[in-house]
Amino acid sequence: MSVEQSRKEDKLPHRTNLYVNLPSTLWPIVYSPDYNITFLGLEKLHPFDSGKWGKIVNFLKEEMLIKDETIVRAIEAQEDDLLVVHSKRYLNKLKWSFIVATITEILPVAFLPNFIIQRKVLRPFRTQTGGTIMAGKLAIERGWAINVGGGFHHCSSDQGGGFCIYADITLAIKFLFERVEGVSKAMIIDLDAHQGNGHERDFMDDNRVYIMDVFNRYIYPGDGFAKRAIKWKIELEWDTEDSEYLEKVKTHVAKALRQVTPDIIVYNAGTDILDGDQLGGLAVSPQGIIKRDEAVFEAARKYKIPILMVTSGGYQRSTARIIADSILNLHRLQLIDQRLI
Template sequence: MGLEKLHPFDAGKWGKVINFLKEEKLIADDFIVQAREATDEDLLVVHTRRYLNKLKAGKLAVDRGWAINVGGGFHHCSSDKGGGFCAYADITLAIKFLFERVQGVSKATIIDLDAHQGNGHERDFMDDHRVYIMDVYNRYIYPGDGFAKRAIKRKVELEWGTEDTEYLQKVHTHVEGALNELKPDIIVYNAGTDILDGDPLGGLAISPQGIVKRDEVVFKAARRRRIPILMVTSGGYQKRTARIIADSILNLHNLGLIDKELATSGAENPKVEQMIRDSAKDLTNLSLQ
């Protein structure tokens, strides 16, 4: 209805990412795994009936196991409350589905590198020692949720205008530290691009090349430890972020970090490994909405 023109969020971002990847011949239509509509039964794993009754319907862009989902990362939504453009708690849902439905998956690490604090999943996992949360964010912007910060095991609060060198050094140090402290059965990586220089909401100053390198750092850390990883793209409020996300995915592919070999050998747990195989097709094992 044209309302997207009045809003900072680029509602066409996800489709643009897919189109860029098609243009680069990385994927074709028959390589794309379509996300299924979440049922009320699925959503009730996390959300209350009262909260769901306030909403009509929507897609839950979560794929379990090794995947890149270009439409997920709603990290301000918790089990009973939405916020910050986030209607469904997809990160919480993904992890709880794995805990409840996949034998042998009992520990998860959330690496949240969106410019904003991920207060939704932090509130949901406040007292859950199975979930380790690392969060790197601009300390001065939304949501400033002091209560939720208590759930963060590794907290990195950034200053206004933080640039590539400092940012990448901190990401590398703390990703390595987090995964050395606890080796999880699954990593959920919230890869927001609102850290980009000029983003109207993020307040940081990371270059496009810095974002590509950041994603590379996280995937390399996961691969070295043979840990399955689910990446969601979260915030990013400039038109150029779609191209940057596509470039990052292409870089991961070119480096062999999202090829089929990684996907099928990346899990030590056989059931997780089979789940990963089942979530994708043919060459890249790339799961996209």
């Protein structure tokens, strides 16, 4: 093999199970029971409902939107997949239980053997990360996709935090850039209550990625350096309510899409904007969240841009029902269907 041939092979994408071709009969809704974290009750030490993803799917099944056999089963991201973004050094750090405890904010995890942490904590996160990557491909093929999990927007290539261990948003976009012809520009619309500092750090100097972030200015992470990557920044005050919030989202999403037309929108649809959320500090109603998601999908349809939605943060038990109701509303309005393109 010549040196030139060797260099060409080095540039070829790695082999992965995440970009498999799937039957068109499946809905581009991605989920696995492995998303849910249950381990000796330790998951209850964090305010996040670590079983919400299964609850969302159960609500959708009860409403007859989906069945187990009609949704896409997420596949766990392997080390080679994660290395597309993450450094080997960072992945090795996750072999220390103390590091995982710090990222997940569940301190007793630090005292558990790491092989248990890998299976009970990190595997669910890797499976959700695989789900986001798979949903990126599906969004391009079908016009839309929803990963029932994912949205780990505080994790960057070399640092986790805020219950975010793998940079699934960055990974999904990098996979698309490397593997899908015609995808060269992405827009992240991050509407979680918290600043998405992870993907912002990852795409700091990458003009292919346009980031819009709407967040509570006073809460975690307050990452001033990462804010430099935000192209369209809307910082909210405490207790922002429906009317102001929805007006800002609709107005600024429209302005951003008039400024740039991406090949895909990655929509981080956190529900921690809900009134009463102890970490979000905003005051949006359940109906306000449903109308927000509707507005983002309407904008994507108007400009004929494929959209990938991830569910991200939300720290009240009612968020699973709200997310399911929002997905049902999108279907009722024909903003999602089995295939839109």
